[in-house]
Amino acid sequence: MKINISKIIIFSFVVFFLSIFWLGLKKDNNYDTKNIIGNKISNFQLPSIYNNKFISEETLKENKFTLINFFASWCAPCRAEHQYLLNLSNKNNDIKILGINFKDKKNNAIGFLNELGNPYDFVAGDTEGKASILFGIYGIPESILVNSELVIIKKIIGPINPKQYEEILQLIQ
Amino acid sequence: MRLKKIIIIYIFLFSSLYADENNLELMEIYKNLRCLICQGQSIADSNSDFASTVKLVVQDQVKEGKSKEEIYDFLISKYGEWIVYQPALTKNNLLLWSLPYVILVLGGFVIFFIVRKNKHNRAK
Numbered sequence: 001m002k003i004n005i006s007k008i009i010i011f012s013f014v015v016f017f018l019s020i021f022w023l024g025l026k027k028d029n030n031y032d033t034k035n036i037i038g039n040k041i042s043n044f045q046l047p048s049i050y051n052n053k054f055i056s057e058e059t060l061k062e063n064k065f066t067l068i069n070f071f072a073s074w075c076a077p078c079r080a081e082h083q084y085l086l087n088l089s090n091k092n093n094d095i096k097i098l099g100i101n102f103k104d105k106k107n108n109a110i111g112f113l114n115e116l117g118n119p120y121d122f123v124a125g126d127t128e129g130k131a132s133i134l135f136g137i138y139g140i141p142e143s144i145l146v147n148s149e150l151v152i153i154k155k156i157i158g159p160i161n162p163k164q165y166e167e168i169l170q171l172i173q
Numbered sequence: 174m175r176l177k178k179i180i181i182i183y184i185f186l187f188s189s190l191y192a193d194e195n196n197l198e199l200m201e202i203y204k205n206l207r208c209l210i211c212q213g214q215s216i217a218d219s220n221s222d223f224a225s226t227v228k229l230v231v232q233d234q235v236k237e238g239k240s241k242e243e244i245y246d247f248l249i250s251k252y253g254e255w256i257v258y259q260p261a262l263t264k265n266n267l268l269l270w271s272l273p274y275v276i277l278v279l280g281g282f283v284i285f286f287i288v289r290k291n292k293h294n295r296a297k
Contacts, residue, residue: 006283013279035253103222129226130233136251138209138223 032157040150041068042134046124049106055098055122061148063096065172068144069120070137072104073112078141081159085119088165094172096121102140103129145171195235202231202241205258206248215258 045056060066069085071078089097099120101109106125113123126132135144136155145154145168153171156164203217208224216224216231227248234244245257254260262270 006286009279009283013276036251039250103226128229129222130230133226133230133248133251138252 036136037152037155039152041144041146041152044131044134046100046126046131049101049109049123049125053122055124057150059122060096060098060146060150064148065095065153066098066146067095067168068098068100068135068146070100070102070126070132070135070140070142071112072102072140073108074104075102075140077159078112079116081141081143081161082116082119084160084162084165086117088168089119089121092169092172095168099123100131100135101125102132102137103127198241199228199231199235202235202244203228205245206231207256207258209252209256 041057041060043057045054047054067085067088085097088095097120099122101123103126109123109125113120124131132138132140135142139157141159143156143160144152145156146152154168160168200217204215206216206227208214208216208219208221208227210223211219211221214224216227231244234247239247248256260266260269
């Protein structure tokens with residue numbers, strides 16, 4: 001029997017591409033930021049929404065753990081997670097919470113915190129949203145847990161839920 | 174007076190050329206950046222909050238004199254390789270980069286064999 005090389009090559013290609021498509025369909029293509037866990041946060045300096053003070057990465061080095069939470073008064077899911085942030089600030093002294101107010105008006109942010117309570121040790125403003133890129137944020141709410149060496153140990157995309165709240169408590173123990 | 178007019182026209186022409194060059198560079202960078210919250214859109218195509226923020230950051234970095242590669246590296250460090258449409262060549266994506274060339278060479282071989290076979294048949 002004569003072997004037809006062209007047919008074998010074409011058949012191999014078809015099998016190869018079908019396998020790639022099959023594997024591609026099975027793979028989870030949802031974007032996540034798992035890859036930034038273990039990275040250090042960049043140098044930053046942000047102004048307070050209340051006064052002329054600034055906060056930088058140097059301040060975070062003094063904390064055992066810092067939860068950096070991006071929020072806005074116009075963000076409905078931020079309201080949903082607010083209770084967990086209040087619980088964290090009330091129950092645990094090992095963690096400090098830095099709130100970064102994203103693309104918001106100062107007065108609206110202050111009103112939001114007056115209404116729901118202020119869980120933050122420092123509330124910084126990021127009016128243009130540029131600081132969010134430094135932290136690898138692509139939507140709000142998002143939270144980043146860092147240790148005193150400024151290494152990211154957890155990232156939460158979307159509002160903090162009860163399971164993630166427990167995970168944060170475990171991580172800071 | 175005439176010389177003044179010529180100088181003014183030249184200034185206008187060159188400033189617009191410079192502005193276009195700058196915009197072209199920015200557009201090239203935006204087009205290679207994926208909008209992470211949009212389906213199949215680049216930063217250039219999207220008006221989302223995320224895209225407009227990334228555009229501002231890219232503009233700032235271009236103004237600071239950073240190269241395209243430096244800007245991509247910065248964004249990759251924050252969002253991972255997924256943010257760029259054209260990933261850098263690494264051992265993980267070696268197959269992705271080399272496959273088109275492999276297919277080109279193999280396709281050449283297939284065409285060569287078919288042509289040779291046809292010639293051979295005609296000769297018979």
